[in-house]
Amino acid sequence: MTAQTKIFETPLYPYARHPDQDATTPARHTAVVVGAGPVGLALAIDLAQMGVEVLVIDDNDKVSFGSRAICFAKRPLEILDRLGCGVEMVDKGVVWNLGKVFFDDRQVYEFNLLPEKGHKFPAFINLQQYYFEDYLVARARELQAEGAPISLRGKNKLTAIDQQSDHVMLEIDTPEGPYRLRADWLIACDGAGSPVRRMLGLDFVGEVFQDNFLIADVVMEADFPTERWFWFDPPFNRGQSALLHKQPDNVWRIDFQIGWDIDREKELDPANIDKRLKAMLGEDIQYELEWSSIYTFQCRRMEKFHDGRVIFAGDSAHQVSPFGARGANSGLQDTDNLAWKLKLIQDGTAPESLLDSYDAERIHGAKENILNSTRSTDFITPKSETSRIFRDAVLDLSERHDFARPFVNSGRLSVPCIYDGSPLNTPDALPEGPARARPGAPCPDLPLADGFLLERLGGRTAPRFQLLAIGVDVPADLAVPGLDLEVIALAPDATPALTERYLGEAQTALYLIRPDQHVAARWPGFDRAQVETALARALGKEA
Amino acid sequence: MSLILTRNTPHADDVYQRLIDAHEGKTKAESDAFNARLILILMNHIGDETVIAEALAAAEI
Ligand SMILES: Cc1cc2nc3c(=O)[nH]c(=O)nc-3n(C[C@H](O)[C@H](O)[C@H](O)COP(=O)(O)OP(=O)(O)OC[C@H]3O[C@@H](n4cnc5c(N)ncnc54)[C@H](O)[C@@H]3O)c2cc1C
Numbered sequence: 001m002t003a004q005t006k007i008f009e010t011p012l013y014p015y016a017r018h019p020d021q022d023a024t025t026p027a028r029h030t031a032v033v034v035g036a037g038p039v040g041l042a043l044a045i046d047l048a049q050m051g052v053e054v055l056v057i058d059d060n061d062k063v064s065f066g067s068r069a070i071c072f073a074k075r076p077l078e079i080l081d082r083l084g085c086g087v088e089m090v091d092k093g094v095v096w097n098l099g100k101v102f103f104d105d106r107q108v109y110e111f112n113l114l115p116e117k118g119h120k121f122p123a124f125i126n127l128q129q130y131y132f133e134d135y136l137v138a139r140a141r142e143l144q145a146e147g148a149p150i151s152l153r154g155k156n157k158l159t160a161i162d163q164q165s166d167h168v169m170l171e172i173d174t175p176e177g178p179y180r181l182r183a184d185w186l187i188a189c190d191g192a193g194s195p196v197r198r199m200l201g202l203d204f205v206g207e208v209f210q211d212n213f214l215i216a217d218v219v220m221e222a223d224f225p226t227e228r229w230f231w232f233d234p235p236f237n238r239g240q241s242a243l244l245h246k247q248p249d250n251v252w253r254i255d256f257q258i259g260w261d262i263d264r265e266k267e268l269d270p271a272n273i274d275k276r277l278k279a280m281l282g283e284d285i286q287y288e289l290e291w292s293s294i295y296t297f298q299c300r301r302m303e304k305f306h307d308g309r310v311i312f313a314g315d316s317a318h319q320v321s322p323f324g325a326r327g328a329n330s331g332l333q334d335t336d337n338l339a340w341k342l343k344l345i346q347d348g349t350a351p352e353s354l355l356d357s358y359d360a361e362r363i364h365g366a367k368e369n370i371l372n373s374t375r376s377t378d379f380i381t382p383k384s385e386t387s388r389i390f391r392d393a394v395l396d397l398s399e400r401h402d403f404a405r406p407f408v409n410s411g412r413l414s415v416p417c418i419y420d421g422s423p424l425n426t427p428d429a430l431p432e433g434p435a436r437a438r439p440g441a442p443c444p445d446l447p448l449a450d451g452f453l454l455e456r457l458g459g460r461t462a463p464r465f466q467l468l469a470i471g472v473d474v475p476a477d478l479a480v481p482g483l484d485l486e487v488i489a490l491a492p493d494a495t496p497a498l499t500e501r502y503l504g505e506a507q508t509a510l511y512l513i514r515p516d517q518h519v520a521a522r523w524p525g526f527d528r529a530q531v532e533t534a535l536a537r538a539l540g541k542e543a
Numbered sequence: 544m545s546l547i548l549t550r551n552t553p554h555a556d557d558v559y560q561r562l563i564d565a566h567e568g569k570t571k572a573e574s575d576a577f578n579a580r581l582i583l584i585l586m587n588h589i590g591d592e593t594v595i596a597e598a599l600a601a602a603e604i
């Protein structure tokens with residue numbers, strides 16, 4: 001048995017009886033997160049870091065069984081860095097930049113993600129979801145040891161909820177019987193099958209793709225390079241697609257598209273998987289099968305992401321096909337968006353209506369992800385004969401002509417969401433500034449003399465707003481009651497990357513930055529009234 | 544730029560014959576694939592998204 005097999009077989013947060021189970025009146029918690037998947041754990045850490053009391057319950061007591069998600073993008077890694085566990089993941093993960101596309105029996109082209117220099121985090125890492133969750137649990141434990149208000153209860157299954165005006169009543173089942181709890185806020189991070197969504201009778205509509213994918217994670221000593229290899233219609237899987245991608249510890253993700261009409265049991269038989277692997281990688285490969293599974297994919301989302309005091313985040317709110325690695329990556333952006341808003345509402349610094357901006361911004365993100373992953377899925381699995389003819393034409397042309405390569409879609413890899421049109425944005429007053437740092441965008445990273453800019457931006461122990469003043473004087477007495485506001489002053493010529501990423505054609509700039517490192521407003525100079533208005537808007541106090 | 548829907552090529556018969564000749568000896572599947580490649584090549588050459596949208600609309604008789 002390999003070490004990594006044990007990770008997802010060992011209870012990480014085993015059941016233990018809690019005094020709440022013996023309380024005569026149900027104990028009250030500020031935030032109860034249902035689900036200790038990547039999204040629930042990240043949210044709980046974010047809340048706890050800012051001092052919001054949070055309890056995570058999960059009906060299981062282990063990390064994800066088998067790997068599931070393997071590709072994590074730069075933006076989620078930046079978010080994880082703010083949560084105190086981004087660097088560990090990169091150190092463990094496999095960094096990759098090169099992708100190759102094969103059609104039939106030949107390579108048609110390759111691409112390089114060509115990550116821009118001067119960022120703390122790479123464009124992508126591959127890391128098994130069980131490691132990802134393991135690091136999050138470790139970070140939660142570390143916070144707990146430091147006295148942060150975070151706790152985790154395994155084998156606690158939510159069975160019913162009752163929404164009241166100022167709290168939610170929860171029924172929880174445990175190996176020692178049921179008990180009840182009250183929560184000011186219930187955040188449902190309970191996955192695509194979300195029981196909470198069902199308990200509230202809320203819709204989850206979208207598209208089901210009539211296809212199955214056989215996923216095999218195998219441990220093997222292989223000298224394939226650290227690249228993403230994607231096959232359209234290869235000889236070893238005629239009429240279908242396949243994927244090969246490396247994970248840490250010599251684990252390889254292999255993905256076979258297998259069509260709609262299949263015999264699941266037969267497909268999952270190790271002898272069948274062995275036959276497929278040998279046809280793909282050669283008769284003489286030596287490997288050990290770590291995990292295999294069959295998936296069908298869907299693209300769907302909820303109409304609204306919150307209902308009273310119940311909030312949905314991650315797969316419970318939206319589901320995408322894995323092409324593009326937009327599942328966990330977008331779930332992390334949900335929690336990044338939500339945590340500071342909940343904290344400010346809880347403190348009374350912002351009105352409850354600030355939550356509406358969570359819906360607006362993250363539904364915008366979900367639509368973008370669903371659009372992209374639907375298009376990838378349609379390219380990989382053409383829905384009509386004509387669609388397949390065009391797909392094959394694109395692949396044939398891509399071998400000879402550059403113009404056709406952008407049409408090849410084996411997954412549009414997750415990029416950070418820009419909240420264009422968000423009610424929290426102040427219209428851009430620095431149009432000559434770079435578009436990538438416009439209001440709604442996450443701040444681009446850059447190297448400073450002593451580290452990276454993003455290490456200094458955003459909220460960690462508090463939902464902090466910041467003014468990034470580039471060649472602009474901001475008076476020292478600028479303060480807003482109840483709000484942590486910090487000024488970071490940089491010289492316009494501090495580094496060429498600062499000019500390129502924040503100034504563009506402008507000589508000076510002032511950026512108002514939210515606790516989640518997104519730009520709320522920007523101007524060429526300081527004007528107290530403008531800053532105050534923009535801050536109020538970013539707090540949801542005015543439309 | 545907008546889509547040209549008036550006469551734009553001086554030797555209509557010649558150009559048309561080239562298109563037909565290109566399909567000579569091809570099976571239905573080969574012709575379909577050829578047409579798809581041709582459309583993609585022309586679409587990229589045009590480039591302008593509004594012109595392409597107008598062409599798509601014009602093809603919808
Ligand atoms: C094959 C595959 C490959 C993927 N690849 C990628 C990728 O490369 N990159 C990427 O970003 N995403 C990828 N994804 C998607 C990713 O796995 C999901 O988006 C992610 O796991 C969602 O996290 P979550 O926390 O929202 O939900 P989940 O991980 O599903 O966690 C939900 C949790 O809720 C708990 N729960 C459920 N009901 C209850 C209840 N009643 N009471 C208490 N607890 C409950 C469950 O036990 C579980 O722990 C992939 C998915 C698949 C299937």
